[in-house]
Amino acid sequence: MSVAVQHGPAGEVTLELTPGQSLAERHHLAARDLRDATGLWRLCWTLAMLDIRLRYRGSILGPFWLTLSTGLMVGAMGLIYSTLFRMQMHEYFPFLTVSLVLWGFVGTLVSDACYGFTAAERTIRSVRMPFALYAGRIVLRNLLVLAHNTLVIIVVDLFEWTGPGTGIVLAVPALALWIVDSLAVAVLLGALCARFRDIPPIVASVMQMAFFVTPIIWQPKLVGVHQWLLPFNPFYSLLDILRAPLLGQVPDAVVYLSALGYSIVLCAAAWVLFARVRGRIAFWV
Numbered sequence: 001m002s003v004a005v006q007h008g009p010a011g012e013v014t015l016e017l018t019p020g021q022s023l024a025e026r027h028h029l030a031a032r033d034l035r036d037a038t039g040l041w042r043l044c045w046t047l048a049m050l051d052i053r054l055r056y057r058g059s060i061l062g063p064f065w066l067t068l069s070t071g072l073m074v075g076a077m078g079l080i081y082s083t084l085f086r087m088q089m090h091e092y093f094p095f096l097t098v099s100l101v102l103w104g105f106v107g108t109l110v111s112d113a114c115y116g117f118t119a120a121e122r123t124i125r126s127v128r129m130p131f132a133l134y135a136g137r138i139v140l141r142n143l144l145v146l147a148h149n150t151l152v153i154i155v156v157d158l159f160e161w162t163g164p165g166t167g168i169v170l171a172v173p174a175l176a177l178w179i180v181d182s183l184a185v186a187v188l189l190g191a192l193c194a195r196f197r198d199i200p201p202i203v204a205s206v207m208q209m210a211f212f213v214t215p216i217i218w219q220p221k222l223v224g225v226h227q228w229l230l231p232f233n234p235f236y237s238l239l240d241i242l243r244a245p246l247l248g249q250v251p252d253a254v255v256y257l258s259a260l261g262y263s264i265v266l267c268a269a270a271w272v273l274f275a276r277v278r279g280r281i282a283f284w285v
Helices: 023-039 041-055 064-084 089-114 121-126 131-160 165-195 199-213 220-232 234-246 253-284
Strands: 002-007 013-018
Touching: 023 041, 023 131, 023 253, 041 131, 064 089, 064 131, 089 131, 089 165, 089 199, 089 234, 121 253, 131 165, 131 253, 165 199, 165 234, 165 253, 220 234, 220 253, 234 253
Parallel strands: none
Antiparallel strands: 002 013
């Protein structure tokens, strides 16, 4: 509801109450916000690069410190868990490497998304910019870090693996779906966590549990005849559509369908929420 003040010729003041924006108007403003953010992609790139420079300011290796730590973790966990699970090193090492690199992107993205709007509180209150720009900034920043961490996959490829082969082309649409889902996660969690400050700890706990119940440090074949239950885990389906092509495999049709279904639900929820609360985010932060 909006309030309009009208001054009459005799000096009287009239308050006119009018209904708030309709549902169609909200969706129109949300679409315009997304369109304006797309037009500012150069600014989004600059802000993402600035975030990385500020995070690793004064560091010699910069973001490659994360790459180094990921490589050391892969080496240590590969030696331990390949022995515990009684698996061949040349088979387990590539799986673990790709899984940890991709999960590192997912985990960091979700964590950053929780504070996507609240961390930009001063900017939101002082500069008029599309809210989708802040979500794009988070996604692009984490994609740059993911690009650095692919060096770990390349190193393991040289020593333990023959490469993905022609199946790598399937990773292109999977990565595109990941980017769309990442934007949806950044918008959804950014708005929810700006309104309810108790959500970030809950999300952190859920992500920690998801790490252990999702085939990341253990292979799907270890569950035996119960593999049909894995697509009910959205993290497994969305992870495997990109991980399998990088390992030279082709995901099952069930995995593709479930991943697409989860993505549709995620994007629909993010869009409905964003269209509804976009005008309130500046007051919540």
